[in-house]
Amino acid sequence: MNEDEIQLVARIRPDTAPYDPAAKAAARRGLAAASAGRTPVRSLWRRPWVALPAGALALAVGVTATVLTGGTGPERGPVQEVVVALPRLAPMSASEVLGRAARAAARTDLEPRDDQFVKVESETMYGAFTVAGEGKGEESRHLYRTRRVIWQSADGTREGSLRIEHLEPKAYPGWPIPESAYEEAGTVDLHRLPVCDPVPGHLRTDHAAVRRLPADAEGMRAHLYTGDRGGDSRDEAAWTRVGDLLRENYVPAAQRAALFEAAATIPGVDAVGDAEDAAGRKGIGVGRVGPDGVREDLVFHPGTFELLGERGIVVDEKRAQSPAGSLVASTAQLSVTVVDEAPRVEEEAAGCG
Amino acid sequence: MRARTRPGKGPLPHDWTKRVMALALFQRAGTPVPPSGAPGSDGLDGPASDAALIEGSLADPDGFAGLFDRHADEIHRYAARRLDDASTADDVTAETFLVAFRKRARYDLSRADARPWLYGIASNLISGHRRAETRRLKALARSFRHAPEQAAGFEERSAERVTADRLRPALAAALARLSSAERDLLLLVAWAELTYEEAAEALGIPVGTVRSRLSRTRTKIRRFLDSLEPHA
Numbered sequence: 001m002n003e004d005e006i007q008l009v010a011r012i013r014p015d016t017a018p019y020d021p022a023a024k025a026a027a028r029r030g031l032a033a034a035s036a037g038r039t040p041v042r043s044l045w046r047r048p049w050v051a052l053p054a055g056a057l058a059l060a061v062g063v064t065a066t067v068l069t070g071g072t073g074p075e076r077g078p079v080q081e082v083v084v085a086l087p088r089l090a091p092m093s094a095s096e097v098l099g100r101a102a103r104a105a106a107r108t109d110l111e112p113r114d115d116q117f118v119k120v121e122s123e124t125m126y127g128a129f130t131v132a133g134e135g136k137g138e139e140s141r142h143l144y145r146t147r148r149v150i151w152q153s154a155d156g157t158r159e160g161s162l163r164i165e166h167l168e169p170k171a172y173p174g175w176p177i178p179e180s181a182y183e184e185a186g187t188v189d190l191h192r193l194p195v196c197d198p199v200p201g202h203l204r205t206d207h208a209a210v211r212r213l214p215a216d217a218e219g220m221r222a223h224l225y226t227g228d229r230g231g232d233s234r235d236e237a238a239w240t241r242v243g244d245l246l247r248e249n250y251v252p253a254a255q256r257a258a259l260f261e262a263a264a265t266i267p268g269v270d271a272v273g274d275a276e277d278a279a280g281r282k283g284i285g286v287g288r289v290g291p292d293g294v295r296e297d298l299v300f301h302p303g304t305f306e307l308l309g310e311r312g313i314v315v316d317e318k319r320a321q322s323p324a325g326s327l328v329a330s331t332a333q334l335s336v337t338v339v340d341e342a343p344r345v346e347e348e349a350a351g352c353g
Numbered sequence: 354m355r356a357r358t359r360p361g362k363g364p365l366p367h368d369w370t371k372r373v374m375a376l377a378l379f380q381r382a383g384t385p386v387p388p389s390g391a392p393g394s395d396g397l398d399g400p401a402s403d404a405a406l407i408e409g410s411l412a413d414p415d416g417f418a419g420l421f422d423r424h425a426d427e428i429h430r431y432a433a434r435r436l437d438d439a440s441t442a443d444d445v446t447a448e449t450f451l452v453a454f455r456k457r458a459r460y461d462l463s464r465a466d467a468r469p470w471l472y473g474i475a476s477n478l479i480s481g482h483r484r485a486e487t488r489r490l491k492a493l494a495r496s497f498r499h500a501p502e503q504a505a506g507f508e509e510r511s512a513e514r515v516t517a518d519r520l521r522p523a524l525a526a527a528l529a530r531l532s533s534a535e536r537d538l539l540l541l542v543a544w545a546e547l548t549y550e551e552a553a554e555a556l557g558i559p560v561g562t563v564r565s566r567l568s569r570t571r572t573k574i575r576r577f578l579d580s581l582e583p584h585a
Contacts, residue, residue: 009540024426035410202444
């Protein structure tokens with residue numbers, strides 16, 4: 001017979017079932033969540049801000065060891081730039097640090113019941129970037145700081161909540177602080193975290209999903225590398241995911257150990273000896289340099305190897321557009337506890353991504 | 354570039370994400386949309402092209418969902434044809450649009466139709482599921498067993514169709530023997546019905562390469578089928 005092989009192959013094309021509406025809706029939500037992540041600040045325009053009376057801020061942050069001079073008052077002197085020394089290599093290798101962290105994981109396990117909540121308190125500092133456009137404003141950068149408390153349902157079936165208290169901003173090294181950076185300081189946001197149909201499994205970082213992750217290093221590694229994240233480096237994406245899973249969460253001991261062991265296998269990850277978290281706690285940094293010239297570290301306690309927080313430090317001035325050694329991100333996980341209830345939040349616009 | 358999301362936490366990513374206070378946000382609040390090529394041109398000159406939609410999504414990321422609404426079913430259909438289980442096809446489809454979203458800044462805006470681009474991303478993801486792909490080809494080969502009885506009841510079936518049915522196991526085996534680059538191209542043409550130009554765009558190869566690769570693939574299939582003849 002002379003029939004074209006392409007036509008033959010076309011004729012055996014299998015029939016398919018229609019796209020399951022639930023799967024389709026989940027995929028669309030995942031996409032919406034991703035696009036929301038691009039411009040998270042949209043919420044600034046959407047939400048009414050809850051202002052705190054002056055003084056309340058200082059009171060609330062007094063709990064942490066962090067330096068917080070000044071309150072929310074009008075005095076806005078030049079803010080000191082946060083520049084620390086360039087990373088030095090740690091006497092311990094990354095896999096050694098992560099290995100110890102993995103073994104240490106077994107010492108702390110909370111085991112929340114399904115009907116309980118995981119509560120995490122943290123302090124954070126990240127870069128806020130304003131993009132200039134059409135003469136409507138100037139490009140600017142500053143470091144915005146918050147104190148956050150999140151309550152996540154252990155099994156994912158209950159509404160959680162999130163409290164964000166905005167602290168005084170800091171200068172992004174090499175950039176003047178824009179006036180607008182002070183607008184948020186002293187305000188508190190309360191958000192509902194509604195129960196949403198899950199986005200695709202490998203994208204989830206909520207507690208209910210994290211506790212079902214593989215408890216072995218190999219399975220966890222596969223999870224870290226699942227899916228093309230669209231970046232230029234899959235290793236970079238995998239390291240990002242390590243942080244995403246640990247951040248503001250409680251990862252059960254078995255999964256945590258697996259996660260640290262898997263993280264040690266990511267190319268480019270090494271250790272530095274002189275890291276510090278946002279609460280001023282010194283530790284060992286384990287991380288890698290990202291495409292933006294910023295080294296992203298997890299900070300571990302040098303004795304107990306518990307995770308303290310994260311930090312971002314400039315190593316490539318050009319790509320980061322900031323002096324080498326500048327601290328451009330810093331967090332501290334201050335407490336992780338299990339509680340019976342999450343505070344109720346009245347908020348109309350709580351949507352699912 | 355490095356946006357990270359906190360699924361389930363709505364608009365509150367808390368991470369290394371740079372908070373981009375794009376002025377585009379003000380546009381959302383009612384500034385007129387640029388005259389042409391932007392997503393707002395819907396309704397004036399018919400639906401905006403995919404390229405216009407993608408371009409608009411650079412300033413307004415939410416707009417990218419429009420691309421999903423247009424093409425998700427088609428991409429899913431293709432993934433489901435190539436992969437054995439529905440949930441893998443679901444994952445591939447979801448992932449295709451997430452990857453596309455993240456790469457949208459690099460989209461060649463001179464290409465009005467984004468389907469080839471999406472098919473290319475989906476093809477990459479499908480090759481990451483070798484087991485589901487192999488299972489599909491095996492299932493395809495087995496389906497022959499039921500074909501003769503079915504064929505008897507449908508006399509209107511064309512002779513060609515019956516030929517293809519008869520050859521189904523051999524064709525499935527031939528497909529399994531191709532390299533994944535050959536299979537990707539062949540199935541984009543045979544199953545997704547892309548033109549050679551579209552397939553070239555999808556796979557990022559010149560049209561000349563499409564022709565030569567297809568011709569080589571056809572020869573391979575022919576030889577394989579021929580090699581089976583004596584035993585048939």
